[in-house]
Amino acid sequence: MDTITYNAINNAVTTVPGVKSLANYESQDIWDLETKDIAKAVEIVSSGSIHRVKVHVILMNGFNIRDVVNEVQIRVKYELEKLKQFTMSYSVDVVVDDLQMI
Template sequence: MNNLMNEGTLKVIREAVITIPGLMSFAEVDKESGVVNATTSIDKAIEISITEKIHRLKIHIILMNGVNIKDVVTEVQIRVKYELEKLSNFTNSYYVDVAVDDLAK
């Protein structure tokens, strides 16, 4: 698990994302080979960096073929940002980047 966020926070992120239409799964990218694998584990699909009160997240996802990529990515960003800010009582700022690593065939 990522040591910068606890298990409860990762669960909030996962639950905010998994219900978005068009999302197939989270993605885990093997850094050596570049191979993209589907995963249900959010901690393998997220990169997190925290500086003072700014939290930057990069979520890797796989989308269904034929969806509007921009709409799905925007929805992921909005939901995750809102849920995390709500969890922190709006005291932290969050930047959410979304990487679409593959389209399901």
């Protein structure tokens, strides 16, 4: 995946109210989970005509988790499809790796 695509995902995720940060899905240490490197927070699997994207996030306490996850899915899917001029389909999964008190 290229830098433009990663930037689009990053902008879509970090602007959603309730998202504290991206999460490093490879981290084994809960204290080292937060990351600013989008490549460590996004897993991509391409199979046929549908491309599957899994985004790992850390959410803030006090927000409706379901609403935040739904909004992340909608925004990431739209931004990815817009980049490809709506010629490709994407399936977006959001993984909540942690919930932090602010």
